[in-house]
Amino acid sequence: MVGATAADDLQTKASSLLVRNVSKVHVSADGTHVAALSDVSLSIAAGELVSLVGPSGCGKSTLLRLIAGLDAPSSGELRIGANPISGPSAERGLVFQDPNLFPWLTVRRNIESGLAARNVLREKRHDVDDFMRLVGLESFANAFPHQLSGGMAQRVALARALVNHPRVLLLDEPLGALDAFTRMRMQDEVLRLWQNRGTTMLLVTHDIDEAIYMSDRIVMMTPRPGRIERIIEINQPRPRQRNSSEFLELRGRILEMLHFAGENAQAPNR
Amino acid sequence: MSMEGISTSFVMSPPAKAAAPRRSPGPRAILTAAAPFIATSVALAVDRLPSHQTTLPSHLYPLLLEITLGLSLIALLLQLALAPVRTWFAPKAPLLAAFVLLLGFWDLITLKLALMPLPYFPGPDLVIQNLVDNWRMLATCTGYSLLLLSVGFMVGASLGVFCGVLIGWSIRFRYWGMPVLKVLGPIPATALVPLALMLFPTAFISGTSLIALAVWFPVTMLTASGIANVRVSYLDVARTLGAGRVFLIFRVAIPAAMPSIFIGLFMGLGASFLTLIVAETVGVRSGLGWYLAWAQQWADYGKVYAVIVIMAFFFSGLMTLLFKLRDRVLVWQKGVIKW
Structure with missing residues (x-):
């Protein structure tokens, strides 16, 4: 979709991420304490694509919000590169399941808002065109968000986050609301963006196939309290085949670990 | 309202x-x-x-x-x-x-x-005759009313948006502002006519401040509620884009609250009409409200109906103007909600 030269211009420096002994306790309205995350440690190399997988309530989104700086941990430390994370910043872009486009702005102005928020719109306005081309939305520049399909809206949200050249891109189930076909197409798009730009990506997902298809490593989490149960490395070369025997074997193993394989299921080739 | x-x-x-x-x-x-x-x-x-x-x-x-x-x-x-x-x-x-x-x-x-x-x-012939015979007087009165109303409305709406943003955004302003708003706001501005006449040096200023007060309350209320109810995820997204407080307030919260602000403006405009007529009747000795009371005193009902006809066009014209402004500002809502 884009030539290599255009992609090179958009290349940014990626950063590593370090999560060390992080816990997060939510205090609910009636005063009860709920441990959302308990002693989580995770190290992500610059340029890596890591998935967080686990059932609801395992603290995946909480961890993402902590890394984004939107919430503060109850204990432990978070670092991006060598710097501690103390609040939200444009170096850590975040894309939610709901695209959360500003409905009062056109597609173009939504993407520009990343630059406007940092007061660099004047100098960097020409970047916006590159990013609209990158996500294939040039012809929708003046459309309002409600006129877009779910997939298009999510592409705008990606472009809006990417226009700031974040060192880390945090994705909170970004494709969760899309239909199966759009989702698979978008997985390829996100992979393409990742490969072109080399940004570190941390992807929260419910979808095991998505995690296997996309990530370098899968971090499996368990709920109550949220903690990391296991980290699985995926060494298959990209582009991966969704129906290859290695893919299916891995999928079976992960389902078994999550106890979703079925009553009498046997993991193949164990 | x-x-x-x-x-x-x-x-x-x-x-x-x-x-x-x-x-x-x-x-x-x-x-x-x-x-x-x-x-x-x-x-x-x-x-x-x-x-x-x-x-x-x-x-x-x-x-x-x-x-x-x-x-x-x-x-x-x-x-x-x-x-x-x-x-x-x-x-x-x-x-x-x-x-x-x-x-x-x-x-x-x-x-x-x-x-x-x-x-x-009187029959339609007399009213139409009066409209034509007194058009100069009616036009002058309309001009005075327009001046009083627009100054009062602008002041009230600006103050209302300002206070509403403060109360909606900041917890401290909400704590101190809400009680004041809840106690002062519901008082009909027309009840404060004696106070306004006493407090301000000229009738024009007291009329303006009454209208401003009448507009201020609904605009503040609806702006504050609009700002306080901005979707948190819009603010979260803006923060991760590197937004500071100024951007969050002026480029996220206020645009997101615009539909609510406009409801406040419509309510305020309605309240301003009422207050205008009362203020002109009892304090300000000019304008359409004064003309109405004056014609009624002389039992000249042809003039009374003539000025009511003018008011109908005057007020509905201003309403239409605000609708047009809303359609421009909230053009992004077209297709999202039915107007």
């Missing part, structure tokens, strides 16, 4: 299938096209009846009807000849016809049948 005007704009919807254009118009379409002409003929026929009330003979009303008759005949012929004219005119025809019929009915129950007592219910 009623909120009815907010969800329904001034768009006239055509009754039934009046707008469906066909090559050769059917009997229904012809009837619709001819409706204004028929109605005007009826009104003119009523006007020709012998009068049961003795008033000054006025030639303006019949002249107006005759002009309308001519225009509606031209409109009818054009519609029969040209389909596009029919499509354009058909939705308006029944309303126009009804309006002219209403004039005829008014003429009938006042001048012709003398069912309504004088001087309280």
